[in-house]
Amino acid sequence: MKPQFDNKVMSSFFLWFDHKLLDKGEAFENVTGQFYNVSEEYYGYKSYSSPYSQLVADASITGATIPTGLYVGENNLVNVGQGGSTGLYNINYLDGKVYFSGEQTADITGSFAIKDFNVYLTNQPEEKILFETKYTERNEKMYTKIGQYLSNIIEMIPNNKIVFFPSYNMIDKIKPSLSLVDNVLIEESGMTKTKKEEILEKMRKSTNNTLLAVSAGSFGESINLEGDALTGVIIVGIPFAKFDLMSKELVNYYDNKFGRGQEYGYTIPAFIKVLQNAGRCIRSETDRGSIIYLDERYGWSIYSKYFPKSTMPRSGGSSNDLEEFFNSDSK
Numbered sequence: 001m002k003p004q005f006d007n008k009v010m011s012s013f014f015l016w017f018d019h020k021l022l023d024k025g026e027a028f029e030n031v032t033g034q035f036y037n038v039s040e041e042y043y044g045y046k047s048y049s050s051p052y053s054q055l056v057a058d059a060s061i062t063g064a065t066i067p068t069g070l071y072v073g074e075n076n077l078v079n080v081g082q083g084g085s086t087g088l089y090n091i092n093y094l095d096g097k098v099y100f101s102g103e104q105t106a107d108i109t110g111s112f113a114i115k116d117f118n119v120y121l122t123n124q125p126e127e128k129i130l131f132e133t134k135y136t137e138r139n140e141k142m143y144t145k146i147g148q149y150l151s152n153i154i155e156m157i158p159n160n161k162i163v164f165f166p167s168y169n170m171i172d173k174i175k176p177s178l179s180l181v182d183n184v185l186i187e188e189s190g191m192t193k194t195k196k197e198e199i200l201e202k203m204r205k206s207t208n209n210t211l212l213a214v215s216a217g218s219f220g221e222s223i224n225l226e227g228d229a230l231t232g233v234i235i236v237g238i239p240f241a242k243f244d245l246m247s248k249e250l251v252n253y254y255d256n257k258f259g260r261g262q263e264y265g266y267t268i269p270a271f272i273k274v275l276q277n278a279g280r281c282i283r284s285e286t287d288r289g290s291i292i293y294l295d296e297r298y299g300w301s302i303y304s305k306y307f308p309k310s311t312m313p314r315s316g317g318s319s320n321d322l323e324e325f326f327n328s329d330s331k
Contacts (some may be wrong), residue, residue, distance in 0.1 A: 022061045027116040029299065030065045035098055035108040036152060038145050045089050045099035048108050049145065052296045056113035057093035064113035067091060070098060073106035116301055140173075146236060147177020149294060154181050156322045157232035157290060159207040160225065164215045164277045166239045171212050174236075178210075187213040204229045215239035221276040224283050231289040231326075233281040238295055238303070240270045271306040278311070290322060 021027045035048035056064045069079030070088060078088045086102030098108070154161055165171050168189045178184060183206075185199050196218050203209050207228055213219040216239060241247050247266060255261025274293075281289040293313050297303050307313060 019058055019060070022056060022058060022064065022115065026063070028056050028061065028064050028113045029116065030063070030111065030113050031299070032109065032111045035070065035110070036149055037104075038097075039148060040141075042092075042097075042099050045101060046103050048098050048100065048104070050096040050112070051149075051294070052114045052299075053094070053096040054115050055091075055093040055096050056115060061113070065111045067110045067112045070108055070110040072104055072108055076106070114296070114299065143170075143173040144177050146294070147174045150174070150234065150236070151178055151181055153234060153292060153294075153322070154178075154210055154232075156326075158326055159228040159231040160203045160209045160211070161232040161234065162211045162213055162219060162230060162277075162280060163234045163236060164213055164220065164239070166215060166237045168214055168217075170236070171214070175212065178212075181210055183209045185209055185211040187211065187217050187219055191218055200225065215273045215277050216241075219280070220273060221279075223280060225280065226283045226287060230281060230283075232292070233278055233289065234292045234294055235274055235277050236294045238270050238297055239273045239277075240266065267303075268306065271303070275307075275311075290325060 031052075033050050033052070035050050038047050038049045040047045056066060058064070059066050068091075069077050069082070070091075072078050072083075072088075080088050080090060082088060083101070086100060086104070089099040089101055091098050150163060154163070165174070168187075171186065175184075175186070185202070187199075188195075199211065199219075200223060203211065203225055211219065215235070243266070250265035251261040252265075253261070254264035258264060278291045281287070281291050291311075291313075298313050304312065
């Protein structure tokens with residue numbers, strides 16, 4: 001594959017291309033979701049972020065929900081420019097963020113359209129875009145943001161939780177942002193079988209533990225924690241393998257044999273891990289728990305197709321959904 005040329009493409013082309021994909025290809029999905037406090041300011045305004053980026057902003061797209069306001073609390077609709085000294089200042093569709101003049105204490109929710117694609121200008125070769133971007137785009141700001149999301153979610157899930165990460169390095173990066181989370185257990189690289197059993201035994205005998213583990217690690221499959229021993233699994237990111245020489249050879253092999261190298265050699269193995277991780281949560285007919293996929297890509301059609309229809313993730317969701325689920329009497 002040839003590298004793309006580094007050229008200055010007019011923004012009007014991107015707007016045209018974006019419009020065509022959305023309008024003719026209907027490459028979007030309407031969802032309802034929550035905006036979370038990301039503890040950062042935008043020119044003095046408080047920032048709140050959805051789990052998605054590049055929301056649809058083109059009002060001419062038929063069927064797409066374009067938000068002009070959000071709900072602060074259950075029934076309080078605040079439009080842009082309303083709300084006084086703590087009101088809604090603006091909606092950043094590109095980054096999936098909203099800005100308020102003051103801090104909000106109630107949940108911020110809204111309906112909006114998310115794209116099945118993101119458009120960027122880059123001079124990187126296609127191999128690098130497909131396989132390496134996820135590593136280079138990670139930074140301290142992003143790790144802090146993920147940690148804040150996790151802290152909010154963990155607080156809402158009763159009993160024990162497991163948070164699966166793509167790597168041990170990512171655990172190390174996010175761990176400082178989880179300082180307010182109680183009883184954190186951590187899977188370490190090269191952990192012995194004895195240490196693993198100690199952690200499992202602690203989770204069987206006590207509640208309110210949060211285990212930080214690796215998707216492809218010791219706890220990612222073949223563990224059994226029934227009932228209150230595990231009521232929540234959170235999967236952060238998609239556990240793609242690092243695109244090293246072995247991964248590249250595997251992709252080339254499947255490409256030469258079936259013409260579907262990336263899918264068979266790279267994507268499907270990652271989703272096998274995802275489904276194995278998710279399967280730790282429900283181990284019997286009476287188990288009750290929540291499985292949360294913390295990555296906007298799980299909602300993309302190119303990835304959601306790998307889920308069985310009975311376990312297809314639901315895009316969006318809010319803290320109210322979790323609260324209602326765990327407070328309901330149904331079993």
